Amino acid sequence: MQSSVDVGKRxxxxxxxxxxxxxSEEWRNLVADVxxxxxxxxxxxxxxxxxxxxxxxxxxxxAKSSAGASFAAMRDRAEEAAAVMRERADEITEATDExxxxxxxxxxxxxxxxxxxxxxxxxxx
Numbered sequence: 001m002q003s004s005v006d007v008g009k010r011x012x013x014x015x016x017x018x019x020x021x022x023x024s025e026e027w028r029n030l031v032a033d034v035x036x037x038x039x040x041x042x043x044x045x046x047x048x049x050x051x052x053x054x055x056x057x058x059x060x061x062x063a064k065s066s067a068g069a070s071f072a073a074m075r076d077r078a079e080e081a082a083a084v085m086r087e088r089a090d091e092i093t094e095a096t097d098e099x100x101x102x103x104x105x106x107x108x109x110x111x112x113x114x115x116x117x118x119x120x121x122x123x124x125x
Contacts (some may be wrong), residue, residue: 027067034060 026095041053100107 031060031064 038053038057041049044050100112
């Protein structure tokens with residue numbers, strides 16, 4: 001079993017990595033620590049310890065399953081959102097392309113005006 005100093009160091013190290021990755025690292029650390037604890041008490045003959053160990057193993061299995069399902073659901077939602085954003089970007093690209101082809105001189109005029117404005121601002125500095 002790890003000492004509290006090791007756990008504290010690991011905790012500080014994962015805290016620097018940012019929110020989401022630190023949480024997933026902490027989750028993996030918790031699971032590993034609980035699995036280590038279960039292995040350490042596996043040879044204890046006390047009936048009460050055996051019952052607690054069984055409950056902890058069941059709870060850990062359910063927690064792992066639940067976390068996996070949550071991750072899969074988040075991944076699915078992210079993929080759906082990315083598909084919607086790609087679709088919307090394609091629509092905007094097509095609309096812009098149509099506008100440029102239908103109004104080339106207007107687009108050239110706007111681009112020239114923006115260029116003159118940027119040149120004026122750059123020259124003043």
